[in-house]
Amino acid sequence: MSKRILVLGIGNILWADEGFGVRCVEALHAGWSFPDNVTLMDGGTQGLYLLPYVQEADCLLVFDAVDYGDAPGALRQVTGDQVPRFMGAKKMSLHQTGFQEVLMAAELTGKLPAELVLLGVQAEELEDYGGSLRASVKAQMVPALNLALDWLERWGVEGRVRSDEAEAITDRALAIDVYEGQRPSADEACRLGDARFLTMAAA
């Protein structure tokens, strides 16, 4: 039986480079079609809701924005045990459940995918609510997609370049062109340097 493969884009598209993962999986889906054993999914920030899909996969490839302290736009490939997973007990809210914890939960339940790959890009800008990917991050989409296609090939599947238009993986209103195109101007909408989103975290 062929391996069950899950390609997951993680992140919040409303927070600039946080959208990298979702945008990658959206682009992969728009450009290529795959056999039935491959699932492409916009995971958003769904946390534990993603657990069943992760548990069912033999191979998991995740696109996400990462913070490894690299230069903005740096692309990282992390595999196997190196993919971070943990569960913190002192969270203030359930809403701090990150993807790391989904992986931890999969392991706790004895259903961690045998193969794990994280393709992550170091974010340049996160604090721009309603904004889209910065150029340095957007430029890494193509290299990231190529890496993903290589991994899929290693797992025995080949993507076929689409000749037709695919049904969008995200809601059409959120597709990157519409999302970017309909954004109100900075004058209309006070946003960059908006003091409301200044972090108060202790430096």
Added chain:
Amino acid sequence: MAAYETQGFKLDNSGKRVVVDPVCRIEGHLRVEVNLDANNVIRNAVSTGTMWRGLEVILKGRDPRDAWAFTERICGVCTGTHALTSVRAVEDALAIQIPENANTIRNLMQLNLYIHDHLVHFYHLHALDWVDVVSALKADPKATSTLAQSISSWPLSSPGYFRDIQNRLKKFVESGQLGPFMNGYWGSPAYKLPPEANLMAVAHYLEALDFQKEIVKVHTIFGGKNPHPNWLVGGVPCAINLEGTGAVGAINMERLNLVKSIIDRCTEFVEQVYIPDLLAIGSFYKGWLYGGGLSSKNLLSYGDIPQIANDYSAGNLLLPRGAIINGKLDEIHPVDLKDPEQIQEFVAHSWYKYPDETKGLHPFDGVTEPSFVLGPNTKGTKTNIKELDEGAKYSWIKAPRWRGHAMEVGCLPRMVLGYLQPKQYPEIHALVDGALKKLDVPVTALFSTLGRTAARGLETAYCVKLQSQQFDKLMTNLKAGDLNTANIAKWEPATWPKEAMGAGFTEAPRGALGHWIKIKDTKIDNYQCVVPTTWNGGPRDHKGQIGAFEASLMDTPVAKADEPLEILRTLHSFDPCLACSTHVMSPDGQEMTSVKVR
């Protein structure tokens, strides 16, 4: 801040300051500062946070029919409830009537969300405030089995089963960085359960982890796309064809049977695992009756789950609507989201500017003009605040008030409102009454942290009943030949008036949620959300009245100042939403909460 009295609490910030600050990236930032007196009792509490106040700005000028898709992305946990509130706001503005089936299916999805949210909250966030995971290693599996069998007929209860769980747990605790339960305050004297109860709870933590994924399949079936369900202004985006076959396309009998089996399994798990655990754990903490805060005085619920489509009046809502003020439990006030005198937001202690900050503004007239100025007694700088000055502006959350009163929202207000109206809500009354009798505590015990936690469990038990009832209602209607799921008569913007405004509400699992929309020339002109954690976590107002979080921490003794388990326990009991939905992966398991004693 000089010492002063408000709402029956005596505030005094002269003692030692403790800052609990979850290090959470960007938008979701809830921070609490308290002052302890010489006996480590909390005498002043300050809650501050940032909320996603930028949403109105993102939505301006977009198609109102798309608003739900954006609001769904605000937060990974509140996904469905924001979407539902959004479509209701648009339907209210455009006077769109939805079909009966659409209403029932929305109810099923909302109830399903409640069950999932409450269950995951209890086992995977809140339980660890009461259950000492490390102590479970010392449990005797045989005694654990006896305990489990004495409280429930749930079949997974043999000594061998608990021994296996204990071995798995041991492996994780010993494996260092993979330890799932790192960062806990294990061994704190605030934990009261015997090792066997701890082991039983850990076993159910794992079972719930596995079961929760089954619950949400209902959303996938009715909402289509995974894991972000589709929503539709005018109804639900799923066609129904009872005669159809296969899993793709319209919803058929096979899919509906799957929904039914999930509903039945939810009922089993809640009745045989969640409720017995809740009562067992609760019985060891009966003496810990702190954390009530505003709950014995001011409670608010918008209500939800309309039995009949398009009737949003209180009498038609299966989750109660109403307001209680000044502790007068025999007087339930009607609530109207569109009455400019009722819901108002104040900014005297929030980092926004109003022309007159002694006056509140209704969300339809909401103004969001930032004014990030620190008070003279602040310690630190704008980018590194060490200690807030609560005498001045100190939060990005506005202070919402109902007719001028600070209110608590959430499961406890809903269950209290139901309990007080036994004629309309006999099932809620019976559930609450049963739990009080079982624990042998008076009604006033509800007004506490533990009461809030119990209310959440009892509400889950109520929701599984409602879920079954709503499913039967759907089937009856479908079998009678009504397969309609959407009203698209007003889908085209050409059919809309030039200007329209409306309000949509739900009860999110964590409390009253409202969206207010103004539509002009077929586009969104203004969009405002007041979310549950704004109500509960908001700062003081111009009169110095404190909000629900702040009130709930007052007068609580803390066993160890540098391990404020009691603070987390009470805040967790509200199920706070931080809209904390960034998922940047970092290599280390950074500690989520830092504690500084000053």
